[in-house]
Amino acid sequence: MFVNREEELGILTDLYQKKKSVLFVLYGRRRTGKTTLLKKFIEDKDKSVYFLADTQLEQENMRRFRSMTADGLGDSAISDLSLSWEGIFRYIVSFAKGRKKKTTIIVDEFQYLVNSNPAVPSIFQRLWDEILDGAPVMLILCGSLIGMMYKTTLSYQSPLYGRRSGELLMKPMGFYGFRRFFETENFENLLKTYSFTGGVPRYIEDVDERLSCEENIRRNILIKGSPFQNEPKFILAEEIDAPNTYFSILSAIAHGEHKVGNIAKRLWMKVQGLNRYLERLRELDLVGRDVPVTEKNPAKSKKGLYKIKDNFFRFWFRFVFPNMSHIELGNYDVVLRSICQGLDRFCSSVYEDVALEIVQDHIKTGRIKEDFNSFGRWWSKDVEIDLVAISPDWRHILVGECKWTNQPVSYEVLKKLKSKALLLRNVLTNRDVRITYAIFSKNGFSRDMISSKPRDLLLFEQDTLV
Structure with missing residues (x-):
């Protein structure tokens, strides 16, 4: 379902319409709608290549890329090419030069190629410099591991540094985008749902608005086999080698410890050691550091408070993570009662975030002049x-x-x-x-x-x- 990503689609379309070749990097955590956006983008483009990399060996990914290129360009002759990145991309460029329109190549889950061969960023840098740059092509590298995508495509140390035409960190959408998924106009129900799904499209799509908020929580997060019961564990395990300390930090923040000194005290850590973990969580866009809006130099302010940015993560570490023993025993009603008792207080902080969106929307539309x-x-x-x-x-x-x-x-x-x-x-x-x-x-x-x-x-x- 393509909802509320018109701005992001416009960015891709504007770059596509430029005469020069384009190298674009799209990244962001899982389930934010990156793949849906890319498929929407190439929907009206008659010749394009969409390739979803996986965890197989590089040769197998290369073989599948060759096959998807043949399908996307409608030319089976490519199947006879020798198996190499250079051979496939040279063929794509020769094909593209015979067309009036730009040819789009999408490599989704790019980080899996890097996992299979750490030299892939260098290989793609050479392919861009020697083959693709100057050709009528748009190459999009997309990935779900924020840390790895930044390191391999965006950072100064990356071989691809300085070659991209643009980049986009795909973030969860705000409340106004979230509500477009639903027919109901009941604000209270919408905000309660937003408090545990946040603006992540995949979480939103699994909500059944015929059911109560509590029943959706039970079905989607609590019961065995539910799609998102262990979602934060999987996301952090992919991004971080030893996530135990990060779990403790996120749990402390979710339970009301927002000052770095208080978090350190709760976890029996030194502030200097804690700062390294907090910075990593900020890089992953999971935690934000707020300072009073009047601070002249926010980065140096000593009044910083740390907050989990994503509603789903905040909800999970507040209500689900502390109750995993009950959940494993199937005591879902016990956990749900605990959630219901604390949900209004939890929603009050979500309402503060939404209120800021409301004011900004009223200013944008002229209702606040x-x-x-x-x-x-x-x-x-x-x-x-x-x-x-x-x-x-x-x-x-x-x-x-x-x-x-x-x-x-x-x-x-x-x-x-x-x-x-x-x-x-x-x-x-x-x-x-x-x-x-x-x-x-x-x-x-x-x-x-x-x-x-x-x-x-x-x-x-x-x-x-x-």
Whole structure:
């Protein structure tokens, strides 16, 4: 199912339409829709080669690549060629030069070729320099192991460095892309589902919207044979040689330890040793480091908080990983009760992330007629503001509070938000700043909040501007 990847498709299409030859690198973790995007891209191209590498020996992959090339170009004569990368690519170039349109060659799961022969990046560098560069071709190298793809195709040490025409890290989609998979408009159900699938298309596609959120969790994550019960184990095992420490770090973050010192203390590690693991998790795009949006030099800020970026990983390490013994014993109801007890609190942090998307979408579509270009959160020792947006000249800020509760939000919440905003204003260089307030509520607002709403207040019931 091709959903919400129009921007990525446009990037590929624009490069294809350029007159010069193109070498493009597409990478990202598994199940984010890379292969679906590539197949959509070549859907309307009459002559193209799509090859999915596997874990066999290089010669077997080469033999399959030759066969797929014959099928893609509609010429069985290639089957008589000697078995070599150079011979196959020379044939492709000779074929491409006889056409008016560019010929596309896709090598999916490129990392498997590298595993079978570490010299493959050097081989492809020579093929590009001597055969493909200058020819009417578009070569796309795609891979699911972020670390290996970066090392073998993008890093300065890679033989292919400096030769690519473009690159794209395929990330999970946001909430607005996620919701396009579903017919329902029930925001609460959608956000609960998003809290455990995140924006990964493969996880989303297995959700049955006829069932409750809890039943989908049971079927897709908890029970034996469910498709994603051990997904984080497989992903980390592919990317990392010894994942035990990484599991402990992710578990600590999922259970509320966001400061590097607190994570180190929980795991009985030294901060210096922990930083190496955190940096690796950031490279894999699994963990992010947040700093207050007002920090002038985020990289050097001492206020950094670590957060699992992916909802599915966050959910799995919060609820599934600690309960693996129960799951192995088949005590699914015990685990599900634990999930249900903590799900609303878990969803509240997800709602904060979604609220940021909501504000950005309202700005983009003109429903909020202000210019903000810095977005994030803000906190000091005892105060936290869920959402902050700052104008380019720092003369206007928007501060937001999110409430994922079963009661309508009262005017008291606005009073507390204004108190927090004053503390934020005091740390700004320019204190002559205009403040707009935004409150997001799962279950609406009290009568006094609606009746006495000031002009500088935006009220969002779920995702709708009231």
